[in-house]
Amino acid sequence: MNGKPLVSIVSAGLSKFGKNEGLYARELFADAVKEALDRCPRLDPKRDIKAMFVGHMGEAYEHQGHMGAAAADWAGLLNIPATRTEAACASSGAALRSGIYAVLSGLADVVLVGGVEKMTHRTTAEVTEYLAMASDYPFEQWHGITFPGLYALMAKAHMHRYGTTEAQLAAVAVKNHYHGTFNPKAHMQKEITVETVLASRVVASPLKLYDCSLITDGASCIILTKPELARRFTDQPVHIIGSGQASDTIGLYERQSLTSLLAARLAAKTAYDMAEAKPEDIDVAELHDCFTIAEIIAYEDLGFCPAGKGGALAESGETRLGERLPINTSGGLKAKGHPVGATGTAQAYEIYLQLTGQAERRQVKDAKVGLTHNVGGSGATAAVHIYRSNQQ
Amino acid sequence: MSDTAPFTIEQFYKYLTEGKLMAGKCTRCGKIHLPPRPLCDNCYSQQFEWLEISGQGKLLTYSVIHIAPQQFQALAPYAVGIVELENGLHLPGMIQGATEEQLKIGMELAIDFGTCSTAQPWPKWPRYCFKPA
Numbered sequence: 011m012n013g014k015p016l017v018s019i020v021s022a023g024l025s026k027f028g029k030n031e032g033l034y035a036r037e038l039f040a041d042a043v044k045e046a047l048d049r050c051p052r053l054d055p056k057r058d059i060k061a062m063f064v065g066h067m068g069e070a071y072e073h074q075g076h077m078g079a080a081a082a083d084w085a086g087l088l089n090i091p092a093t094r095t096e097a098a099c100a101s102s103g104a105a106l107r108s109g110i111y112a113v114l115s116g117l118a119d120v121v122l123v124g125g126v127e128k129m130t131h132r133t134t135a136e137v138t139e140y141l142a143m144a145s146d147y148p149f150e151q152w153h154g155i156t157f158p159g160l161y162a163l164m165a166k167a168h169m170h171r172y173g174t175t176e177a178q179l180a181a182v183a184v185k186n187h188y189h190g191t192f193n194p195k196a197h198m199q200k201e202i203t204v205e206t207v208l209a210s211r212v213v214a215s216p217l218k219l220y221d222c223s224l225i226t227d228g229a230s231c232i233i234l235t236k237p238e239l240a241r242r243f244t245d246q247p248v249h250i251i252g253s254g255q256a257s258d259t260i261g262l263y264e265r266q267s268l269t270s271l272l273a274a275r276l277a278a279k280t281a282y283d284m285a286e287a288k289p290e291d292i293d294v295a296e297l298h299d300c301f302t303i304a305e306i307i308a309y310e311d312l313g314f315c316p317a318g319k320g321g322a323l324a325e326s327g328e329t330r331l332g333e334r335l336p337i338n339t340s341g342g343l344k345a346k347g348h349p350v351g352a353t354g355t356a357q358a359y360e361i362y363l364q365l366t367g368q369a370e371r372r373q374v375k376d377a378k379v380g381l382t383h384n385v386g387g388s389g390a391t392a393a394v395h396i397y398r399s400n401q402q
Numbered sequence: 403m404s405d406t407a408p409f410t411i412e413q414f415y416k417y418l419t420e421g422k423l424m425a426g427k428c429t430r431c432g433k434i435h436l437p438p439r440p441l442c443d444n445c446y447s448q449q450f451e452w453l454e455i456s457g458q459g460k461l462l463t464y465s466v467i468h469i470a471p472q473q474f475q476a477l478a479p480y481a482v483g484i485v486e487l488e489n490g491l492h493l494p495g496m497i498q499g500a501t502e503e504q505l506k507i508g509m510e511l512a513i514d515f516g517t518c519s520t521a522q523p524w525p526k527w528p529r530y531c532f533k534p535a
Contacts, residue, residue: 139471148411149437152527153495154467154474155482162465163484170463170507212479215466215502263484263494268463 013285015249015398017113018240019232021050022355022362023124027228027347028197035072035128036084038229039064042124042352043085046231053120053233053243055087060118062092063109065102065125066351070140072128077351081126091118096351098144099300101125102230103354103384103393107255109234119239124231125356127349137225141350144387146261158222158301160262160388162214165303167268169216171318174306176216178321180207182302183220185330186338190345192331192372197226197347207302221302226347230356248365252287252396254280262388269318271389274311278383278394282313285396289313292335292396293377294364296357298385299342308383309337312394331372339364339372354384354393365399409438409450415527421515423457423530425491426450436491457513458535459487466502485511485532499533510535 023045025038047055062085066077074080075094082092097104102125109123129137141157142150150160168174184204190196207220233243240247254277259265266272282288289312297312299305306320314335315323323329329337340346340360343353361380363369380397407413409426414437417424426438430447436455441448464483467474474480481497483505497511511532 134469135472135475138469139473142471148415148525148527149494152525153482153529153531154470154477154480155494156467156470158469159465159467159482162467163463163482166465166507167463211468212466213469215468217465261494263492268484 013251013287015237015251016253016284017110017234018237018247018249019358019362020053020235020240020243020247021046022232022359023049023230024195024356024359025229026195027226027349029130030128030227033128033227035066035074035077035126035229036080038128038227039081039124039126039231040084042229042231043122046122046233050233050243058120059087059090059122059233060120061090061112062087062122063095063105063112064092065096065105065354066094067096067098067101067127068140068143071132077126087122097391098386099298099348099350100354100384100386100391100393101351103382104255104391106232106355106358106395107253107393110250110253113234113236120233120235122231122233123355124229125351125354126229127351128227129225129349130227134225149261149263156214158214158217161301161303162217163262164268164307164388165216165301168303168307171269172321174321176208177204178325179216179221179302179306180204181324182299182305183207183344185324186299186342186344189331189339189372190341193341193346196341196345197224198341198345217301217303223300223343223348226349228347228349228352228356230352230359232355232358232362246366247400248362249398249400250395251398252281252285254278254284255391255393256280258390260387260390265389270307271311271385271392273389273392274308274383274385274394277392278312281394281396287379287396291379292381293379294336294339294361294374295381295383296340296342296360297337297383298353299338299344300348300385302344304385305337305342312381312383331374336374339369339374354382357382357384358395361397365397407452409440411437414438418515418530419528423455423513425453425455427453434489434491436487436493455491456488459485459511461505461507461509461511462486462492463507464497464505481505483532496529496531497533498531504534
């Protein structure tokens with residue numbers, strides 16, 4: 011972990027995740043920005059913030075495109091360059107990556123990156139249709155393959171190849187719901203059992219309702235600056251020491267593998283190399299558990315276990331809070347919720363709290379190095395970031 | 403069949419209505435593209451020829467979809483899968499004529515060009531499906 015800081019996080023904010031009835035996306039975003047500003051009184055938003063990138067996946071939800079400007083407008087950040095980034099469920103992972111480009115280019119010393127999605131006012135059928143837009147239209151959507159369907163195809167292939175079981179998938183959901191009970195901002199804050207998961211209704215076999223992340227409203231943001239300026243704004247910056255983003259075929263069917271995401275492996279390699287870090291160095295990680303199988307595949311793609319052993323790792327309990335490698339202490343997409351555009355920087359928010367000792371009842375003891383893994387669609391985009399606390 | 407037909411998704415579906423499963427083969431590097439594409443992602447050539455592919459293949463993975471978008475709700479639950487054809491080409495689609503218990507990874511399937519009519523203005527594509535061979 012000798013990698014030099016690329017940029018430093020000086021603050022972060024998160025709206026309540028859940029069913030935020032009557033709140034518009036830009037209003038949720040303003041909530042997240044307000045928390046970030048309150049945490050960082052030495053930063054003057056109108057003087058210091060020079061650019062903004064906002065992850066937002068779908069115009070269809072609110073009949074609202076152009077979210078960069080709309081979110082800046084409602085967040086009191088009018089007139090700065092404000093751009094929406096869209097990479098499906100990795101939209102704000104891509105916003106974070108764009109913010110790093112902006113700071114490192116020298117064009118903007120302080121950049122706010124975030125994301126937002128307002129989803130719960132739509133019916134499940136509508137959300138199913140909108141989410142599917144992240145997949146290939148002519149050969150996936152056109153033939154009735156849904157978003158859970160794509161992950162179900164991966165789950166079935168993983169089970170067939172490695173013997174992964176439905177109970178191992180369920181273990182991911184049980185753990186993340188347990189973690190959600192310690193997060194007052196999580197959508198679901200209730201423990202569940204393996205039996206609950208296995209008995210829940212089938213969405214796309216073998217995935218059941220409790221294998222799926224939640225349809226959630228929410229917003230998130232973090233504020234980035236050059237490492238040499240960080241102390242001007244906070245005594246407790248968190249440094250980003252590795253950043254990787256990669257893409258792959260838009261259609262799942264054209265991939266080399268149905269049991270691993272090449273984009274995630276490439277993004278992870280770039281991030282690990284930049285950070286001069288290894289999987290064993292990671293103390294806490296937020297992984298893209300849009301479906302339980304996705305967390306199992308992520309364990310393997312990130313090198314937390316060998317290929318094919320992700321199911322066993324999930325079942326071992328080693329990724330629970332208090333154990334060797336706590337994964338998704340926030341509750342993950344599974345229990346905290348998955349407002350798709352907000353997810354990437356919501357993961358960064360959790361790691362920021364963990365590495366500054368502010369994660370309260372879900373604090374990982376002595377956490378110094380964190381990782382986020384944000385996936386777009388069925389894996390056509392992946393962004394991996396590695397973070398280090400300011401204490402050496 | 404004309405070799406001058408554009409190597410597009412639109413043309414792929416036109417051939418399907420004629421009962422043909424057609425891929426584009428790059429005449430420079432030999433890479434076979436299914437679906438066809440107008441720019442070879444391997445060597446950047448735009449020179450292709452059409453290659454008819456057998457519609458017989460093996461099931462790589464499958465799922466039975468229970469929660470469907472509006473457009474497909476009348477069909478739910480329905481099976482979908484990815485089929486491996488000759489030359490290692492993959493094609494996803496619905497699978498008809500088999501119950502979930504009958505579906506097995508590795509089973510032989512064949513494309514069925516029997517199509518549903520499409521009333522919408524765009525796209526004017528037919529829907530193929532796969533059936534047990």
